[in-house]
Amino acid sequence: QVQLVQSGAEVKKPGASVKVSCKASGYTFTSYDINWVRQATGQGLEWMGWMNPNSGNTGYAQKFQGRVTMTRNTSISTAYMELSSLRSEDTAVYYCARGHRSYDYVWGSYRPNWFDPWGQGTLVTVSS
């Protein structure tokens, strides 16, 4: 079955970086985007960005530009999200999610659409 399995919980100090992995199985890794979404405790979902595993192309939310890097290793079907200059407000559960695109006849191109499935989440705690 299609599955995304993420790396384990991390504890980091302010100013440090964290790299979370997301291993895909059950489908062709390079055929779907990988998106990253985070959720602070008791808060809603916040989209961070997407990566095309085939081309390596990325798109980031403006809020994270300059601090986030999304990469992949196609030989092991794994995507990575690295967030640098961590601060306490970055404490959250980070999710990867497979992104589906669909053809939009109005725009004449494939556009991003829904997320399915999601990884189990990785708790990143930033504390001194």
Add this chain to the structure above:
Amino acid sequence: QSVLTQPPSVSAAPGQKVTISCSGSSSNIGNNYVSWYQQLPGTAPKLLIYENNKRPSGIPDRFSGSKSGTSATLGITGLQTGDEADYYCGTWDSSLRGVFGGGTKLTVL
């Protein structure tokens, strides 16, 4: 503040129907598909509805979605205690950046 606006909470009795609204603008919902996600306590979000009104296999027809203009709605009929969860709408903005609603907590009384 989330880009898409959802009511913080809704509630209804078992067996009843509930709707959850998601309001946006022409730069997001108005020109893109909407999807809905269910997040049970302590778990990752799960896809409920995609492309405004389509259900993935395994999602019961008690769940439905619709979109009109710059708003979308999730409907749940025949409420069960197991439906108690947070529900999120999601779509894309004009720069193809993902956006979510703030989430709605469903309580089945």
